Amino acid sequence: MKSKLIQILDEKGNAVEKAIGDLTEKDILKMYRLMNLTRLWNNKALSLQRQGRMGTLASVRGQEASNIGMAMPLQESDWLVPAFREYGAMFTRGVSLSDQYMYWGGDERGARFPDNLNITPACITIGAHLLHAVGIAHAAKIKGEKIMVLSSSGDGSISQGDFHEALNWAGVFKLPVVFVIQNNHWAISMPVEKQTATETLAEKAAAYAIEGVRVDGNDVFAVYHTVKKYADRARNEHKSALIELVTYRMGDHTTADDATRYRKPEIIREWEKKDPIERLKKFLTTKHGWNEDKEQKMMAELTEQVENAVKEYENVDPPEPETMFQYMYSEMPWNLKAQLEEVKEFVKAGGK
Amino acid sequence: MKSKLIQILDEKGNAVEKAIGDLTEKDILKMYRLMNLTRLWNNKALSLQRQGRMGTLASVRGQEASNIGMAMPLQESDWLVPAFREYGAMFTRGVSLSDQYMYWGGDERGARFPDNLNITPACITIGAHLLHAVGIAHAAKIKGEKIMVLSSSGDGSISQGDFHEALNWAGVFKLPVVFVIQNNHWAISMPVEKQTATETLAEKAAAYAIEGVRVDGNDVFAVYHTVKKYADRARNEHKSALIELVTYRMGDHTTADDATRYRKPEIIREWEKKDPIERLKKFLTTKHGWNEDKEQKMMAELTEQVENAVKEYENVDPPEPETMFQYMYSEMPWNLKAQLEEVKEFVKAGGK
Amino acid sequence: MARKTMIKAINEALHQKMNEDKTVVVLGEDVAIDGGVFRATEGLVEKFGEDRVIDTPLAESSIIGASIGMAMNGLKPVAEIQFMGFVFQGFDQIVDHVARMRHRSQGKYNMQMVVRMPYGAGVRALEHHSESTEALFAHTSGLKVVIPSNPVDAKGLLISAIEDPDPVIFLEPKRLYRLTKKELPDELYRTPIGKAEIIKSGKDITVVAYGAMVPIIEEAAEHVGKEGVDAEVIDLRTISPWDMETVSRSVEKTGRLVIVHEAARSFGVGAEIAATIGERNLLHLLAPISRVTGYDIVPPLAKLENVNYPNSEKVVRAIHQTMEF
């Protein structure tokens, strides 16, 4: 049972005009900017990492259309519940570039998103956050809020019990939650074919009596429109859905990984032809008069944004030991107070 | 997507002759005996429980065809991996009546099955044992054993993450395991409709690229033949399957439960018409010259068996405190040795 | 005011809080139509409806995980795990998410939620129905762990737990659910979390317990009282954060300490109390700190349940040994 792949913008940059729908030039340019911004941020982070100025990083290269396309259709009161390879989606919703540098640089303070952003912190334990998404949606239903919740996770997440439980719960209670799977073909060294015996991930939706669809995840138009359709349905009709975005992890799993151990580099060249940014650029060039001048100007602006974010990240004072203790509870219990005192005394006595 | 219900023996005792297949009169009489034995054992346990001579019991009444029908097709080297409402299946495979009384009477020694029986102990944590079944099958595959593994669990188990993980693993590794779900319509007070949004449980098989079928679980012929078919396939072709047995929990969830709190007693009368034993009796009467004489003779024999088992159970010496300690490890570590000494000293000093 | 059982007290706390605060919701297996297998949630669905009293699929990870999301989106979930033995299916959600979401989001998302579950032996039930693994929660930073020992505290502590901005693991001694009745104040009241209660003051020896063991140490104290040993009896009520001050002050006075819990001894709650009091009060100690506990085994089924279970006789013995040291 193979669900067909939804595509609007093909690898050559040709689009099914009609399917572009209500996306204005402004929208499309916004997408293009965000996709490029995400890639620049990512490349910079990788190079900082190599220089020892950044922690272990999970590169998002290749998944920019999935990231931006899933976040753009969300309304402000909707929720984004990400795993960890979604900073493009986070930027789209307003998370700052420097906060993400801080987070990946090993500074927890970068995980504090502004109060008005409905984004949950990165979830590292695979699959667990799908249940948080379900709970947020369940609360919305109880409170009568007209919102929806979008969770994003990788192809690896479909093997976890929590994936099943989340979709089952959403099906039973008819909750406004859309489960997006970024199928980037790999879970570290495990190809998606070894994760499950089904041909597609979308078809798993049937086990929960919800709809499942499969989308070209490198086609930002298709991602946008599919997510929008199901997000709207979720918000209006309290129907859940499973959306498989077929994309590719162009880099190593993280900077601690070496993908050449388990996959042929040739495959990367194949997927480079499907690059999500290239195709949008071609489309913009053909249809919206995009040119190298505009490109260079935009890139200069984005690069400056990224550089400023790096500066901010690198100039911030290191976190105080207090920050390890202060968020554990609303009020520190005696043991934490005593331990914080221990730290302070130790530091005062010249300890390191 | 509603899978159709496989039935051979209908509620009136009429059977699709052809479909009875290779079942001999002897086989059928064996089934009938075992189903009655299970019910007698069960009724006796319930009455012992009311008299305070037995622990909390999960009644199997109504599910005798499912129990016996799933166990009969197994070969000696196959494995049965039950939850806790499968003692009919256990008896079929050779577990003694008195051992089961001991177990439900709160004496762990009843859980030691003879070495030659491939039956795992009752699994109380819903769903967990499905993964044990998968592991047994996986080992068989690795060792090249030509066997299969049958797991049995309730309709409630399909909500657990472990259910999903087990079926996914079986699908990925193509293991000889058959997952039988005894859909008795209830998980304590939760009707199966609230457990999942799908119409049937069998259709969930699609999410794992394995076959799923739905069987009248009160029809011992259908249960037997379906399980046999998929058991043989599993053994011979290493194909997994999901079999939903549609049956009914005629009693309370356990003796600690009061089902009138959440279900109308009328429904029981409906399901009494579908009683698995009654229908087989009618069939035997019409087709195999079964009569009241034979019935009474059989019942007398079975009742004696049960009474003997009760005697055995009630006459066994109470377990020694050692038994709490001795099976924790192959060899007791110092802390257990010291604690066992503590117990002995305490008892010696007159402690209670 | 009327005499009521602990299960009734818990039920009353839920009724009153749900009535007072519309953001409180109850969820779990069999909590709605059945009113909970122990009847803790009886009558709630009739009064507050299926939206706020939710019969869930049979899935502990979901129950906890969904509660997390609900708490993030402004509700105050009170989740029930049917028996403590089944909480491990949802353990990742508790230790990796409930306990950490506040820290992970650097204070943005409180986890104002309660996970209730009956714990402990003494009801002659099946496997997994007699567990006492509170130490695992106590060791998990970010959680509070509360265990009442009587109806009055059960109501007051549960109300405090629901109002606490931090996540509370609320362990109910099922053995005591219906064992005794106590005069229960009708109004909505709070019993402070983190504060032990000195049930009986005494000068010779301190005896500490919580939950189902409290009646047992009271009995033991009464017994040794007749022999002239004046025991101070402390009910911890909260084991994380436990009330170190109260225990420590008591040991300063008595110089002797017996700790009682039904959980396995090794690496249990008693170890932390003994270790901390040993650290703080070494010079006050007139005898080694003694632990009376369940053994390092699987909680036995009915036939051997009592052999594993601490009783007042075992506690009396430990008191004697400590006094005679």
Add this chain to the structure above:
Amino acid sequence: MARKTMIKAINEALHQKMNEDKTVVVLGEDVAIDGGVFRATEGLVEKFGEDRVIDTPLAESSIIGASIGMAMNGLKPVAEIQFMGFVFQGFDQIVDHVARMRHRSQGKYNMQMVVRMPYGAGVRALEHHSESTEALFAHTSGLKVVIPSNPVDAKGLLISAIEDPDPVIFLEPKRLYRLTKKELPDELYRTPIGKAEIIKSGKDITVVAYGAMVPIIEEAAEHVGKEGVDAEVIDLRTISPWDMETVSRSVEKTGRLVIVHEAARSFGVGAEIAATIGERNLLHLLAPISRVTGYDIVPPLAKLENVNYPNSEKVVRAIHQTMEF
């Protein structure tokens, strides 16, 4: 014999046992083609094939649960959990089934299996990559918990663990994986489970640790040695069952004890050691037993990792305080 790292020692133990015993299988996420994210299982799939070296779906409950079934059906699985922080998805399988199957079946089914996982901080990684929750396993009756501190023990203990008829939780201090090399015997050898090692004998104070903390206490002992304090340094190697005799005898001699672990302090492994030694050796104690540990918090990300982590300076300080008491 050649100088090798701990990760190499672990890899060698797996190679040699798999070679010797065809029933040993290895399974986990990324253990086959990738050779494990830390390379512990490197080269195994090439040598022993995909049947015995199994890349699994991303599902910890499955990894443990399937291992249980394999053990029941005559294999000796060595499961890898990629990081200790992810074990909780499989925690029910461990505490409710691995730890209990032998008892549940009254001796019919051994759980001869090993669950390996890297634990601990010190590699500046993401959340859930620095956990040290060994106390939760130690409190679970039915498990053995082993933690090597050097390449030689790592190999010998892992071989013993695979041969042990009981289930072993094998915790590998990832910080030490490549930190130092030791002369590693080439042959297949065993290091006994349940036996501590006295790394350095001394008469003034006993310092106990395990895993990643061992080099730290060695360093501290060396430091105070120069000041004239003669510390006895003990590597526990197994924390359940821990070698009480060795520690107790040492404290009889020295009268002083410092316990070091990176896990959170409260209700941690140190508590049990302190409680038991306090019980047995009260009259030998010249000073309170001291614990140097991580704090009761979520293990911090890179920027604050070192502040939480015990180091030799903190241990030296605790030794000073204990000596000066």
